Amino acid sequence: MCVFQAALITRHNNVLSGRDLLLAKQSSAMGEVDAAFIQAIEHRPKRAIIEAETEAIPLINLSLLNSPDDSNPDAIASLVTEIGEACKNWGFFQVINHGVPLDCREKLESASRKFFTQSLEEKRKVSRDEMNSMGYYDTEHTKNVRDWKEVFDFTLKNPTVIPASHEPDDKELRPLVNQWPENPPHFREACEEYSQEMEKLAFKLLELISLSLGSGLPSNRLNGFFKDQTSFMRLNYYPRCPIPHLALGVGRHKDAGALTVLAQDDVGGLEVKRKTDGEWIQVKPIPDAYIINVGDIIQVWSNDKYESVEHRVTVNSERERFSIPFFFNPAHYIMIEPLEELITEENPAKFKAYNWGKFMSTRNLSNFKKLDVENLQIYHFKASE
Ligand SMILES: O=C(O)CCC(=O)C(=O)O
Numbered sequence: 001m002c003v004f005q006a007a008l009i010t011r012h013n014n015v016l017s018g019r020d021l022l023l024a025k026q027s028s029a030m031g032e033v034d035a036a037f038i039q040a041i042e043h044r045p046k047r048a049i050i051e052a053e054t055e056a057i058p059l060i061n062l063s064l065l066n067s068p069d070d071s072n073p074d075a076i077a078s079l080v081t082e083i084g085e086a087c088k089n090w091g092f093f094q095v096i097n098h099g100v101p102l103d104c105r106e107k108l109e110s111a112s113r114k115f116f117t118q119s120l121e122e123k124r125k126v127s128r129d130e131m132n133s134m135g136y137y138d139t140e141h142t143k144n145v146r147d148w149k150e151v152f153d154f155t156l157k158n159p160t161v162i163p164a165s166h167e168p169d170d171k172e173l174r175p176l177v178n179q180w181p182e183n184p185p186h187f188r189e190a191c192e193e194y195s196q197e198m199e200k201l202a203f204k205l206l207e208l209i210s211l212s213l214g215s216g217l218p219s220n221r222l223n224g225f226f227k228d229q230t231s232f233m234r235l236n237y238y239p240r241c242p243i244p245h246l247a248l249g250v251g252r253h254k255d256a257g258a259l260t261v262l263a264q265d266d267v268g269g270l271e272v273k274r275k276t277d278g279e280w281i282q283v284k285p286i287p288d289a290y291i292i293n294v295g296d297i298i299q300v301w302s303n304d305k306y307e308s309v310e311h312r313v314t315v316n317s318e319r320e321r322f323s324i325p326f327f328f329n330p331a332h333y334i335m336i337e338p339l340e341e342l343i344t345e346e347n348p349a350k351f352k353a354y355n356w357g358k359f360m361s362t363r364n365l366s367n368f369k370k371l372d373v374e375n376l377q378i379y380h381f382k383a384s385e
């Protein structure tokens with residue numbers, strides 16, 4: 001049995017006590033709330049530590065990259081060190097002066113709001129399905145619990161080719177095709193313009209991260225993996241929630257791809273698990289900043305020097321929230337494994353190679369609907385297992 005099949009093992013259902021169910025029903029303004037939204041007790045949101053009360057995730061100024069002085073080696077070296085420290089200690093940081101035009105972001109934020117305020121019937125005209133995972137979706141599950149959110153996904157490259165199935169021996173490929181709604185007008189244009197900007201920023205960050213890994217890696221060491229990239233963007237809409245103490249906008253998870261570039265609005269709700277003590281820290285919204293996090297793939301490439309950190313999203317009963325992540329992912333045929341330049345006798349490879357396309361397909365299977373399966377994770381490929 002290979003790892004992809006082994007990951008599909010039965011796990012316990014999320015069992016709800018009668019009291020939990022009663023609570024869920026009582027606190028719902030609309031009557032019944034689907035029990036699929038209720039988190040197990042240990043995963044329910046408690047009051048997180050607000051960044052203002054503690055050390056914040058690093059805030060990094062990228063103005064150097066957009067100035068004529070970007071060849072100053074000392075300045076570049078200190079930026080690279082700052083990024084490396086952030087990746088190592090937090091797995092998360094925010095960037096300002098990133099070069100993404102604010103009007104481009106605002107255009108998409110406004111289009112996203114207009115799209116999600118439409119009727120369900122209108123939104124479902126571009127619903128995603130089992131064959132094509134791009135489009136609108138309102139029943140995503142994270143670790144088998146339903147998320148309190150609606151999403152709209154589209155790929156950067158249209159079409160994007162991925163494996164037809166998660167079966168290891170099935171070599172067939174299939175295209176993901178973007179579906180564009182008729183309304184609001186200029187929605188597609190706003191999405192495409194913004195995604196071009198995300199790609200530019202993601203490559204800049206990738207190059208800084210490559211330099212930060214040391215061992216003489218050149219800045220473009222990782223670029224080739226993204227030639228036929230499977231990157232995609234997601235518009236997230238978290239409606240007001242009558243049971244914010246029982247549900248989550250997105251349950252705790254790690255991002256499976258290489259790098260995530262996230263725009264959040266001013267509501268707040270993203271929480272990051274602090275590496276030093278496992279506390280949930282709320283990431284403070286900063287106007288026009290982007291939140292960057294290292295995904296599983298960079299963890300593997302870096303041979304555990306950097307870690308893909310768990311995060312989740314809380315919801316609230318007063319304000320709806322919008323966010324826009326860009327998931328920067330390599331081509332489906334790339335085998336993910338620790339970079340050979342980082343491997344020595346003292347630091348042997350901590351992971352076995354795995355195929356990105358098959359990893360993604362196995363994951364999508366369990367995100368698409370509630371299954372009695374455990375999610376495939378990179379630790380399944382740990383060299384010692
Ligand atoms: O909405 C957010 O702030 C984060 C969403 C997220 O973590 C994700 O979609 O992977």
Ligand SMILES: [Fe+2]
Nearest residue numbers: 253254255311
């Ligand atoms: Fe995430």
